[in-house]
Amino acid sequence: DGGITQSPKYLFRKEGQNVTLSCEQNLNHDAMYWYRQDPGQGLRLIYYSQIVNDFQKGDIAEGYSVSREKKESFPLTVTSAQKNPTAFYLCASSSRSGGETQYFGPGTRLLVL
Amino acid sequence: AQSVTQLDSQVPVFEEAPVELRCNYSSSVSVYLFWYVQYPNQGLQLLLKYLSGSTLVESINGFEAEFNKSQTSFHLRKPSVHISDTAEYFCAVSYNAGNMLTFGGGTRLMVKP
Numbered sequence: 001d002g003g004i005t006q007s008p009k010y011l012f013r014k015e016g017q018n019v020t021l022s023c024e025q026n027l028n029h030d031a032m033y034w035y036r037q038d039p040g041q042g043l044r045l046i047y048y049s050q051i052v053n054d055f056q057k058g059d060i061a062e063g064y065s066v067s068r069e070k071k072e073s074f075p076l077t078v079t080s081a082q083k084n085p086t087a088f089y090l091c092a093s094s095s096r097s098g099g100e101t102q103y104f105g106p107g108t109r110l111l112v113l
Numbered sequence: 114a115q116s117v118t119q120l121d122s123q124v125p126v127f128e129e130a131p132v133e134l135r136c137n138y139s140s141s142v143s144v145y146l147f148w149y150v151q152y153p154n155q156g157l158q159l160l161l162k163y164l165s166g167s168t169l170v171e172s173i174n175g176f177e178a179e180f181n182k183s184q185t186s187f188h189l190r191k192p193s194v195h196i197s198d199t200a201e202y203f204c205a206v207s208y209n210a211g212n213m214l215t216f217g218g219g220t221r222l223m224v225k226p
Contacts, residue, residue: 004156031212040122042203042218043157090156098210099145099164104156
């Protein structure tokens with residue numbers, strides 16, 4: 001089955017700790033995205049990548065980092081600089097053509113201990 | 114700045130009643146329009162989208178949306194809702210034929226028996 005997987009489903013972070021959220025897709029999509037979802041605020045773009053070995057900051061990139069070493073993988077690291085990391089994180093992918101559907105993973109819920 | 118506004122954060126409705134979820138976007142020469150649905154603790158799924166052609170688009174489960182260029186709106190409607198339609202609905206816009214999406218804040222549809 002083609003799709004996007006995210007792991008883990010739940011992640012707990014201690015203060016001062018960096019944590020990494022995994023996102024893998026087998027849809028052969030060039031573009032991948034990370035969104036943060038908070039109640040009542042919709043989805044906000046953290047980082048995106050249009051092609052391997054390239055990525056751009058989104059609207060709320062501070063305190064986060066990403067890499068895109070492989071087409072199918074786009075991991076997100078939540079660093080200790082992110083002071084309010086508790087949220088639901090969604091990864092998505094699409095082709096680079098305009099109007100194409102973004103396909104979403106099941107999400108990772110990050111909680112702070 | 115480009116923006117998408119979903120005017121209602123919550124819409125309670127009785128089963129088998131009609132519903133309209135409103136979406137307005139900031140004006141642009143070229144837009145692609147999307148509605149996504151999110152069930153609790155899951156990722157987003159595409160419900161329907163408008164790229165060009167007929168301004169009325171339909172989904173397989175009875176939802177429809179109409180692109181109104183003069184009013185910069187893309188409202189979602191269903192003539193008779195089911196309990197299973199209870200979910201959060203997001204309107205999203207792609208500006209200038211690109212693959213990036215700007216999301217509205219979401220509308221929580223609550224269908225009551």
